[in-house]
Each structure stands twice: as structure tokens, then as C-alpha cells.
Amino acid sequence: MFELSHPWVLLLLPLPLIWRRIVPPYRQRQDALRVPFFDQIAEAAGLTVQDGAAIVAHKRRALIGGGLMWALLVLALAGPVRLGPPQEITKATRDVILAIDISGSMDTRDFPGEDGKPVQRLAAVQEVVEAFLADRTGDRVALIVFGTRAYVQAPLTEDLDTVRALLAQTEVGMAGPHTALGDSIGLAINTFEASEIEERLLILLSDGNDTASRMSPVNAAEIARDKGVRMFAIGVGDPEASGEDRLDMALLNNLAQRTGGEAYFAADADALDSIYDEIDALNPQEIETLSWRPQQNLAHWPLMAAMAIGLILLMSLWVRDHGRARA
Known part of the structure; x- marks a missing residue:
């Protein structure tokens, strides 16, 4: 065309x-021979003289x-x-950070799978999160894993295949045996600082209480709220357990509410899957498409x-x- x-x-x-x-x-002036009796010649010839x-x-x-x-x-x-x-480019309009607990307690095999048999907590989380990532078209996603320390496994990116691959390679204990909720929130805030996108969503998933943070989880949640980060906390552990393995849902609910988010308890894989659907419903995905030729x-x-x-x-x-x- x-x-x-x-x-x-x-x-x-x-x-x-x-x-x-x-x-x-x-018109161009040129030299010419002047004939004094030119008028008489023209009259004799019957011609009319004019400029x-x-x-x-x-x-x-x-x-x-x-x-x-x-x-x-x-x-x-x-x-x-x-x-x-015509060419179309889908531009990210929302940043999502997944902060996943990989402390020692995530190796516990008490999480009901789809067939009802208990499976490893981290394995069940990985399966559901992978399906969640498959529907993230238009979002930039980052992956943070935390145990005793928190680490950025994948920075904010639209290459979700790489994020899924890194998640699949994650194993229990890679970041230490304890749980550092506050540090993981602080690391997520720093990761968001590199973004200019206003809508920021943090999904925090843990099965224990905070035992190793250098930053208070409550203070971290307050800073996250001031930075425009909305947090959704998901608990997958055992609220009836004791010690470090006990899931502190009260703390997760407090942290989420401070940022305008919600806290959920995932009793099994189906419940965890429905929680992600509910998060999507609370935060409708907006996709900005740029078209050019x-x-x-x-x-x-x-x-x-x-x-x-x-x-x-x-x-x-x-x-x-x-x-x-x-x-």
C-alpha cells in the first residue's frame, strides 16, 4: 500500500x-541598426508598426x-x-512481583494436591504460580525468593518464559532455612524503584512467620504503601504448628491491609488457584496496545x-x- x-x-x-x-x-534588449526611414518602408509595405x-x-x-x-x-x-x-506492540501497564518463601519449612509434604495426596508445599506453589504466569500478558513480572535472605531471582521483565524457567529451577533452602518476610518486602520496594509504571502489585507467599528479617515487616509494609505498592499475602503453611513453622496469618493480614491489599489462606491447590483469580478480579488487568505500520x-x-x-x-x-x- x-x-x-x-x-x-x-x-x-x-x-x-x-x-x-x-x-x-x-523581454531582452538587443542592439539593432537604426533606419531613419523605417516608418516609410513599413507604410509602403502596408505594415502596422507597433512595440x-x-x-x-x-x-x-x-x-x-x-x-x-x-x-x-x-x-x-x-x-x-x-x-x-500493521504491527502491534503490547505495552506493560502493571508491574507484578512474586515474593516466594523457599525456607526449609516449604519442603514439608502436607499440602493437598489435586488428587488429594499430600505434596511438597513448594512444588504445589510452583505449579499454580506457573499457571498464573501463563495469563500475565501485558504485565511485567519479577521473581523474588527468600529464606534467611531475600534475593531477586528475576528482575521486572516481560519475558515470562524466563521467569517460569527460573521458578522451576528454584529449590527449598537455596536462600537459607529461616523466613525473612520484612527483607523480602524491602527488596520488592527496591525492585519497584527501577520502574516508572504507577500500578505496582506485590504477591507475597509464605508458610511461616518472620524469624530472620533485618527490617521489620510492619515498617516495610508502611514504606510499601508510601511507594504505591499494593500487597496481597498468601499463607500456605499450618496455622496450628508451633515455633518457626507456624503460619502467622494475623501478621500477613496486617501487612496486606496496611498497603490496601488482602490476605488469604490457601488450604490446598484449588484454593491457591482461586486466590489468584480473586486477585485478578480485584485488580483488573489493563493492556495498552501500540499499533504502527x-x-x-x-x-x-x-x-x-x-x-x-x-x-x-x-x-x-x-x-x-x-x-x-x-x-
């Missing part, structure tokens, strides 16, 4: 005709060639372009054609003058 970037330039096409009609012919000039008649090929050259030059100025097929500038073609016509006209004049000189 072809298109003109400046179609209004075509209004210049009739300019030579208008110029020729409005502007008088060019005037001889207008040189242009050759037809010169008029046609000049008209074509002008039309091609105007066409080049109009900016002809060839349009390629690649353009190829074609202005050089009419310019080259105009130059070719001009060379042909010059060569024809040279051949004509050279022939007359030899004659």
Missing part, C-alpha cells in the same frame, strides 16, 4: 501553467519533458511511502526519474546543436 506523507504538496502541480499565464514573456518582441516557441518535447520533471519533483516533495503490514520512503524514485528526463533533454539539445554546427 502506498501513501503520501504531505498530499497537500500536490497543489503545486498547476503552478507552471499559472505562472505562464500571469507573468509576461521575458513588441518575438517570443520563442518551445519544442513540444521540451514542454512535455519539463512538465514531467515538474510533476515528478512535486511527487517527491509530497513524500511517497510504502506502508508495510513500517514505512519505506520512496521519494528517491521520482527524483531519479526527473533527473533521467533532464539528462535525456540535455542530450537531445546537444545532439541537435552539434548537428547544426557540423552542417
